[in-house]
Amino acid sequence: MSIAVIADIVGSRLLVDRSSTQTRIEAAMAEIDRALPVAASPMRATFADEFQAVFDELDDALAWLLLLQLVLPDEASLRFGLGIGDVGSVASESADISDGPGWWRAREAIEQVHAMQDRAVPRARTRIVGGEDDDVAMADRIRFANAYALARDEIVGGMSERARRLTYGRCLGRTQGALAKEEGITQSAVSQLLASSGAPAVVAGYAALTERSS
Helix, strand or coil: CEEEEEEEECCHHHCCCHHHHHHHHHHHHHHHHHHCCCCCEEEEECCCCEEEEEECCHHHHHHHHHHHHHHCCHHHCEEEEEEEECCEEECCCCCCEEECHHHHHHHHHHHHHHHHHHCCCCCCCEEEECCCCCCHHHHHHHHHHHHHHHHHHHHHHCCCHHHHHHHHHHHCCCCHHHHHHHHCCCHHHHHHHHHHHCHHHHHHHHHHHHCCCC
């Protein structure tokens, strides 16, 4: 059982400089891979405005995607569909094609989060879909993870770009003093911005997700 992830760029057709945004996203992904090397198959661009990755554990996927959300600039927002199930590929003369239940469910998940954005939850970015044959424990875990993701996306979506950078640093264990020096502001300003943006809850959630592998 794997966690297949499909990501796409929110509002890609409206970007002023699509190539520059693509470069910034891919640089961010490489940075997260160095900070948290947990992907079974690292996230890479596939076609159009999409990216794909595979993880072995749901917690690892959620932690990695959180760091990516935090490090991206305002113009490079992504949404994520996570599918729980077997993943594989179909041989082709040009290249192997990703296939399997995990990918089908990831596609369904990203369609669901897209629909949520268009309706009542504009800051929704993450959705998880399992299979009809999931046992009760897995079904409950997916339901709780989706509830967590909605709350997390709402908090992160309301943050300024600086608040996200600071939260990213705190997730990785950097001190407020070090972050203040990088930003050219006082430690008091860092503390106030983190508190007012909801960062402590996001950082605590990240710690809970990564506790198993730490």
